[in-house]
Amino acid sequence: MDAGKSRNGGAGWGARVIDEIVAGLAGKPGALMLVLHAVNERVGFIPPEAVPAIARALNLSRAEVHGVISFYRDFRTEPPGRKIIRVCRAESCQAMGAVALAAHIRARLGIDFGQTSGNGDFTLEPVYCLGNCACSPAIVVGEDLHGRVTPERFDEILSAMSSPRQPR
Amino acid sequence: MTALVYVPRDSSAVSLGADAVAGAIASEAASRKLDVKIVRNGSRGMFSHEPMVEVTVGAERIAYGPVGAGDVASLFDSNFLDGREHPLRLGIAGEIPWLKSQTRLTFARAGVTDPASLHDFIAHGGYRGLRRAIELGPDRVVAEVTKSGLRGRGGAGFSTGIKWKTALDAPARPKYVVCNADEGDSGTFSDRMIMEGDPFVLIEGMTIAALAVGAAQGYIYLRSEYPHARRALSEAIATACSNGYLGANILGTGKSFELEIRLGAGAYVCGEETAMLESLEGRRGMVRFKPPFPAQEGLFGKPTVINNVVSFATVPIIIDRGAQFFHDYGAGSSRGTMPFQLAGNAKSPGLIEAPMGVRLGEIVYDYGGGTASGAKLRAVQVGGPLGAYFTESMLDVALDFESLAARGGILGHGGIVVFDDTVDMAQMARYAMEFCAIESCGKCTPCRIGSVRGAEVIDEIINLRRPRENLEVLRDLCDTMKFGSLCPLGGLTPLPVLSALKYFPGDFGLTPAEVDFIGTDLAISTSGAVTTHAIAGR
Numbered sequence: 128m129d130a131g132k133s134r135n136g137g138a139g140w141g142a143r144v145i146d147e148i149v150a151g152l153a154g155k156p157g158a159l160m161l162v163l164h165a166v167n168e169r170v171g172f173i174p175p176e177a178v179p180a181i182a183r184a185l186n187l188s189r190a191e192v193h194g195v196i197s198f199y200r201d202f203r204t205e206p207p208g209r210k211i212i213r214v215c216r217a218e219s220c221q222a223m224g225a226v227a228l229a230a231h232i233r234a235r236l237g238i239d240f241g242q243t244s245g246n247g248d249f250t251l252e253p254v255y256c257l258g259n260c261a262c263s264p265a266i267v268v269g270e271d272l273h274g275r276v277t278p279e280r281f282d283e284i285l286s287a288m289s290s291p292r293q294p295r
Numbered sequence: 296m297t298a299l300v301y302v303p304r305d306s307s308a309v310s311l312g313a314d315a316v317a318g319a320i321a322s323e324a325a326s327r328k329l330d331v332k333i334v335r336n337g338s339r340g341m342f343s344h345e346p347m348v349e350v351t352v353g354a355e356r357i358a359y360g361p362v363g364a365g366d367v368a369s370l371f372d373s374n375f376l377d378g379r380e381h382p383l384r385l386g387i388a389g390e391i392p393w394l395k396s397q398t399r400l401t402f403a404r405a406g407v408t409d410p411a412s413l414h415d416f417i418a419h420g421g422y423r424g425l426r427r428a429i430e431l432g433p434d435r436v437v438a439e440v441t442k443s444g445l446r447g448r449g450g451a452g453f454s455t456g457i458k459w460k461t462a463l464d465a466p467a468r469p470k471y472v473v474c475n476a477d478e479g480d481s482g483t484f485s486d487r488m489i490m491e492g493d494p495f496v497l498i499e500g501m502t503i504a505a506l507a508v509g510a511a512q513g514y515i516y517l518r519s520e521y522p523h524a525r526r527a528l529s530e531a532i533a534t535a536c537s538n539g540y541l542g543a544n545i546l547g548t549g550k551s552f553e554l555e556i557r558l559g560a561g562a563y564v565c566g567e568e569t570a571m572l573e574s575l576e577g578r579r580g581m582v583r584f585k586p587p588f589p590a591q592e593g594l595f596g597k598p599t600v601i602n603n604v605v606s607f608a609t610v611p612i613i614i615d616r617g618a619q620f621f622h623d624y625g626a627g628s629s630r631g632t633m634p635f636q637l638a639g640n641a642k643s644p645g646l647i648e649a650p651m652g653v654r655l656g657e658i659v660y661d662y663g664g665g666t667a668s669g670a671k672l673r674a675v676q677v678g679g680p681l682g683a684y685f686t687e688s689m690l691d692v693a694l695d696f697e698s699l700a701a702r703g704g705i706l707g708h709g710g711i712v713v714f715d716d717t718v719d720m721a722q723m724a725r726y727a728m729e730f731c732a733i734e735s736c737g738k739c740t741p742c743r744i745g746s747v748r749g750a751e752v753i754d755e756i757i758n759l760r761r762p763r764e765n766l767e768v769l770r771d772l773c774d775t776m777k778f779g780s781l782c783p784l785g786g787l788t789p790l791p792v793l794s795a796l797k798y799f800p801g802d803f804g805l806t807p808a809e810v811d812f813i814g815t816d817l818a819i820s821t822s823g824a825v826t827t828h829a830i831a832g833r
Contacts, residue, residue, distance in 0.1 A: 159577035200561030217481030222639030260638035261342035274310035
């Protein structure tokens with residue numbers, strides 16, 4: 128999920144990458160989900176240009192592949208920012224101030240859910256439950272889960288991230 | 296002598312800084328030249344004390360919490376390795392009343408053992424169930440599970456034994472065992488805690504199921520939001536394989552069982568079992584018509600046992616201790632214990648395993664200590680995003696399938712979310728519709744269109760645009776969703792909506808008299824809901 132791998136906006140993928148991924152997984156039952164996860168993880172998103180190759184390799188129509196990509200929230204069709212910030216919007220987090228937290232985060236980053244900041248630093252995504260409900264409200268920054276996040280705590284997380292001491 | 300220190304690797308504990316605490320303990324011990332071994336255990340589920348550090352002193356484990364990385368030096372200064380006094384000292388972990396008063400059957404090892412250690416698992420009673428299951432043979436295992444009264448812990452509450460019997464009797468081959476680990480309900484985390492804190496018990500339960508029904512391949516459909524669980528499970532599966540507990544010739548039986556983790560991709564509806572099967576087969580997570588039920592025609596059209604994580608994880612103790620042992624706990628036709636999960640605005644949230652039939656108020660007040668904010672408690676949602684809201688005056692309701700149904704609610708997966716008096720229940724009702732619209736698979740019209748229209752109509756009511764007429768529309772819409780939806784997503788969304796409307800009409804700008812009609816409707820919705828749910832569970 129680390130968007131850092133795709134920081135050049137998909138330069139990391141080529142037909143060979145897709146072929147490689149598909150070759151390793153095509154024999155598995157129900158392989159399409161596995162392939163899409165692998166591409167999404169390796170490239171950072173699923174380039175629309177990769178769809179015909181995936182379809183061909185799995186003997187599916189392009190429409191079938193597109194249909195699966197568009198169904199699941201995890202599968203992106205555009206390169207994300209360097210860090211993906213996911214904010215839980217579900218009931219338990221709402222009970223602990225998630226609505227205000229989300230408003231703060233949107234204002235702070237200057238982007239809405241589903242958007243990537245102009246400098247390519249952040250992509251903001253909604254998530255519906257992280258299973259961290261006993262420590263609401265919860266967010267995920269990159270791969271790190273955070274609990275009991277207040278607007279102030281979010282600002283700390285953000286500044287710790289941009290400080291040079293933290294390589295990631 | 297090596298001092299044994301436990302720091303949870305549970306993702307919630309990590310979200311509060313447990314990794315930094317473990318790191319600080321390691322470096323502090325190194326600089327003081329002390330011999331310390333850090334075990335990354337699961338969580339005991341007492342999240343007001345997480346990160347909770349435990350130290351082995353003699354036969355006891357002394358707990359300290361909540362520990363921040365900044366507290367570590369002072370813990371060493373106070374000789375916490377000997378269990379000495381410190382402001383964060385909580386006493387003997389197992390003696391903390393919040394834990395001691397629980398009935399931990401399924402969660403007996405969670406937070407106690409090292410989840411990565413097969414040795415620990417076996418030393419604490421693990422794999423006794425599987426060994427006994429091998430002695431008993433398929434028919435008697437299925438009979439035992441049936442007799443225990445275990446009903447699905449994922450939400451539908453269908454008899455696990457009857458499901459297994461159907462798969463056992465199905466003539467088609469091959470058969471599959473699938474674990475539904477797509478724990479999407481807000482306010483729930485028991486599946487996650489099992490997978491992170493005691494993954495071998497899930498593997499053991501699935502293996503017992505596989506031997507019982509004659510399946511050689513199993514899948515765990517795990518939500519992608521749980522990367523920690525994925526790591527813990529992957530480790531445990533590999534360890535089980537290399538020790539003869541998975542793979543070919545399990546414990547010399549000549550039977551084989553392979554287990555593979557498959558990831559979801561952020562679709563709530565894939566927690567519905569037939570949508571999950573579609574997803575496992577590599578398609579959009581669209582709900583299937585039932586019948587045929589998965590136990591007859593499931594994954595790839597073959598007989599498939601599908602159970603939730605907690606259901607599978609409860610089977611080993613049932614087989615080990617006998618059906619009667621489990622059956623002795625509980626109320627009515629809800630047997631055994633249930634891991635309730637207290638979340639939201641609760642002062643002491645966490646995992647509370649108690650016999651079915653415990654009162655909601657005991658969970659919310661005796662364990663939860665009321666609201667985290669200290670403000671007045673206003674509403675409690677039981678059973679996830681599709682569960683009903685209750686008022687404070689209704690906290691006497693017993694938490695079991697029947698008692699909740701009688702009060703217009705559902706047990707679901709056992710999630711309990713507390714709200715204080717800052718909550719706007721009209722917004723929560725609107726959110727229920729919005730969530731359904733976002734997550735609908737789109738196969739049936741009542742859910743796909745009804746939820747979008749539902750959010751619009753609630754907006755109209757809140758904004759006082761022809762509220763009376765729009766209330767009529769909302770009522771119709773809820774009826775249509777309840778009775779016309781293919782699965783519980785559309786079928787149960789009216790439950791939070793109508794309960795919010797019924798108990799908190801003022802939040803919608805309405806009077807109690809104006810929502811009077813719901814009195815009977817919610818009752819109708821209950822039987823309707825239970826029906827849809829029971830069908831979903833088959």
